[in-house]
Amino acid sequence: MLIILDRDGVINEYDGNYICSADEWHPIPGSIDAVARLCSAGHRVAIATNQSGIARGYYDTDELDAMHEKLERMVEAAGGCIDFIAYCPHHPDDHCDCRKPLTGLLEQIRSHFHLTSLQGAIMVGDSRKDLEAGFAGGCQPVLVRSGNGKETERHLDARPIPGARVTIYDNLSAFTDALLSAEGW
Template sequence: MSMNKLIILDRDGVVNKDSANYIRSAEEWIPIPGSIKAIAKLSQAGYAIAIATNQSGLARGYFTENELQAMHEKLIGLVEVAGGKIAVIKYCPHHPEINCSCRKPEPGMILSILKVLDKPASETWMVGDSLKDIQAGKAAGCKTALVKTGNGLKTLSRGEGLQDTLVLEDLSDFCDQLLSAGD
């Protein structure tokens, strides 16, 4: 069992379908096919799974803390039914203009997760669909992976800042590659 290993996932576009209009309720929170099962498989293989998500919709007044909580309870519940576990969920509630240290591409949320779970960054994966996710992961010293779901294809087409970043179809693909590599 790789008990020291941690995988940090961006949420929208990686675990669930994203919307340019923001995901505003648990009803609108729809998992990407295979993502819940992938999280469960990684969890069963001994990986701690965490979520680090920018949620400026809070600051913008698009949804409340309670609505965000309901989305996360749905995520946690689905993962548990599939036989997995989410260790921690961190979110940045701030408006981008605040220039906080937690909003990706800043590494604040990732560093906080590493500290809470007492895991080494060098053994940790940050999986995202946008350049901000990859930049935050790299700034924290993590290994990085980009999935083509969500904004992934758009991020890939820009092609910058993705050196040393694994590129995969989706979270299921990441899970399969990681488990077959035994890393």
């Protein structure tokens, strides 16, 4: 199964401020191991992340690459592999097609894996944008309460995503536990 993860707030700590360097990039406890466990169980893992800090001039693509290299090294050291990372470097006002909640990043992932659709894939995120993109892209949306997830969860009851069945877990590790035990899947 293909598991698509948002980055900030799902894999790494995120408090709403831009993460501008590899030194500032810190994994959420248990997240690196969760990715490795998904891989060990035979799942493919991709990342879809909005990174408007590039367009805003907070960091450049070299620094983003350094953050992703750090992530990949940590996952590999734990026995896993990130198969593909898709990111949107654009400002929200650029009206690109890749910034979540649009599905351009998911289309990049679909194309990378030579899939006809993302039916059966899971999109794990901590924001409404992640859930909306995942659902629109044909994925099962999963919300984690880490990062912005608790705030997102508060608003889902009042404003559900039409047609979507969103499952909710405390963090990536809890989602991985449930998936690997086949609980609810």
